Amino acid sequence: MTTATNDGRQADTERRRTRVTSAITTARREGSPLSASAIARAARVDRTFLYRHRDLLDALHTAAHEPATPSGTEPTVTAASLQADLANAGCPQRPLGRPRPAARRAPAEGARRRDLARLRLGPPADVAELNSRITRLEQSNVELTHTLEERQAELEAARAANRDPTRALNQKS
Secondary structure (H helix, E strand, O other): OOOHHHHHHHHHHHHHHHHHHHHHHHHHHHOOOOOHHHHHHHHOOOHHHHHHOHHHHHHHHHHHHOOOOOOOOOOOOOHHHHHHHHHHHOOOOOOOOOOOOHHHHHHHHHHHHHHHHHHOOOOOOOHHHHHHHHHHHHHHHHHHHHHHHHHHHHHHHHHHHHHHHHHHHHHHO
């Protein structure tokens, strides 16, 4: 037994599903981002709608990994093709997964160290100076904390000394 409320909910769900499907198709055609957030925003639905309807989410993920429909002469770029390009960028002269020969590994390691040194990505040369500065800053922090505690104790004593006269004045009024 269906009611008008149930029929209305089902019709609303179907309208939203149609908007999501249309948003996926449009995003693929235009080369827009194919993420759950982007599609939900374009379809004017909540992201949770996509996660409640697994078939729509699967369609989104499939569309994200398939090549876009070519609209002209521009090359087709997908997430999978970008990942493959990134994986191949390191060593295009050998197949992926095959280790480098031992004879070529040592020079490459030396070149990597030289590059890191040139880019200053390795440890800094003045580690001892930095460690001594850290020690000085820690000591300064301890001294400032001690001074602050002394000042807070003095402030509390001054407040206590002012309480009695203030109370006496207030009671006279």
